[in-house]
Amino acid sequence: MTMKxxxxxLVFVVVAMMLVGxxxxxxxxxxxxxxxEQPTLTSEQLRDxxxxxxxxxxxQAVQVAHDETERLKTQPKVSNVFVDAEIRxxxxxxxxxxxxxxxxxxxxxxxxxxxxEKTPIETALKxxxxxxxxxxxxxxxxxxxxxxxxxxxxxxFDNLSSTRVIKTNQEAQKVIEQISEHYKPYVSxxxxxxxxxxxxPEDVLNRLEWDIAMIDKAKRxxxxxxxxxxxxxxxxxxxxxxxxxxNLDATGVGSFAKGLASGxxxxxxxxxxxxxxxxxxxxxxxxxxxxxLVVEDGSEGEIKITREDLFLILSGGGAMYNYFTxxxxxxxxxxxxxxxxxxxxxxxxxxxxxxxxxxxxREFKINGSxxxxxxxxxxxxxxxxxxxxxxKTIAIGxxxxxxxxxxxxxxxxxxxxxxxxxxxLGGQENSSKDVELVIFITPRVIF
Numbered sequence: 001m002t003m004k005x006x007x008x009x010l011v012f013v014v015v016a017m018m019l020v021g022x023x024x025x026x027x028x029x030x031x032x033x034x035x036x037e038q039p040t041l042t043s044e045q046l047r048d049x050x051x052x053x054x055x056x057x058x059x060q061a062v063q064v065a066h067d068e069t070e071r072l073k074t075q076p077k078v079s080n081v082f083v084d085a086e087i088r089x090x091x092x093x094x095x096x097x098x099x100x101x102x103x104x105x106x107x108x109x110x111x112x113x114x115x116x117e118k119t120p121i122e123t124a125l126k127x128x129x130x131x132x133x134x135x136x137x138x139x140x141x142x143x144x145x146x147x148x149x150x151x152x153x154x155x156x157f158d159n160l161s162s163t164r165v166i167k168t169n170q171e172a173q174k175v176i177e178q179i180s181e182h183y184k185p186y187v188s189x190x191x192x193x194x195x196x197x198x199x200x201p202e203d204v205l206n207r208l209e210w211d212i213a214m215i216d217k218a219k220r221x222x223x224x225x226x227x228x229x230x231x232x233x234x235x236x237x238x239x240x241x242x243x244x245x246x247n248l249d250a251t252g253v254g255s256f257a258k259g260l261a262s263g264x265x266x267x268x269x270x271x272x273x274x275x276x277x278x279x280x281x282x283x284x285x286x287x288x289x290x291x292x293l294v295v296e297d298g299s300e301g302e303i304k305i306t307r308e309d310l311f312l313i314l315s316g317g318g319a320m321y322n323y324f325t326x327x328x329x330x331x332x333x334x335x336x337x338x339x340x341x342x343x344x345x346x347x348x349x350x351x352x353x354x355x356x357x358x359x360x361x362r363e364f365k366i367n368g369s370x371x372x373x374x375x376x377x378x379x380x381x382x383x384x385x386x387x388x389x390x391x392k393t394i395a396i397g398x399x400x401x402x403x404x405x406x407x408x409x410x411x412x413x414x415x416x417x418x419x420x421x422x423x424x425l426g427g428q429e430n431s432s433k434d435v436e437l438v439i440f441i442t443p444r445v446i447f
Contacts, residue, residue, distance in 0.1 A: 351439075
């Protein structure tokens, strides 16, 4: 056997082994990841969650008050009577009686009248200082109290204030907008937009933490399930369909809510077709999309089912050549939705659906450069606010369009020959139909 034949034999054996290996290899079956369906929260569950959040915030406030009471029990006491006394002199008397250093800055002025009877020093300081807008802070390391105006413009502000950082559930800027104007100077927004920095005296920080706990509750998550249904009516058959009369649940089972027809089972297309036919309407029903998104309470979500068409736009040039730019034209269905949860658990939806389509072209003459065609776009939109029970389905209709299209046919070049081209090799096809977009929306509070 020659070397050439030997090599051919080896190649044949290797190829045969590869083919056998491929034939006996077990195929890999890829299974789609299962999607866990989130349960719909009931009105009772939503109410219990809100109550629990309120109780948590109240418990924190009670704990702060308890800690302060325990601290005051161990403080030195003050007993004295002051009548129209200078505040600075009153503070000096309190310092002498309790043997505690009190440092007063130049901003402290005025008089005060009060009676103190075995009053803890910090309670006495509040009674003396707070009516005049003054604050104090205990500096534990040096064992003294700093007293003055707790405003950033005051030179003693650093000694009178401390800092706390709070992570927010909501967007931090939205939390700031709801804080009282009186306390906003003590709050600043972090760079990441997800936390707040509080800088001020202790009593102000405690009040701010309480207010923020009331404002910054965790936003509920609302799942918006939508079915975009395109109804193509036969000419003159749409006599005013009342979509609000249809009760369509999340499984696609439809019936007339007002008893105008019996219920129908099956998928949504079959169900709607049966309802329409039974009611004397002539139409074809098609689902064009079934999107689903999750939106926070009070936030806006958007569903887009669109396409982009590219057009050339003449932008310049001369007799020998032209400059063109491109323009994207987006058409289709866009719906913005903003859900709100009411105190009774009912959902309020602000809906802004829009449908658009290119229904033709318009030719524009350009001096010295011929002409160009630009699209004609038809749009239908509306804005509506509806109330719907958690987990129930509503329908939005009335987005009607009458599509008229003209399509040229024939062989390019030959179809442009006068008479012969139009009758034998070319011509136009005209079509017209009434189209209505109906949107079925099911909101569910899931978290």
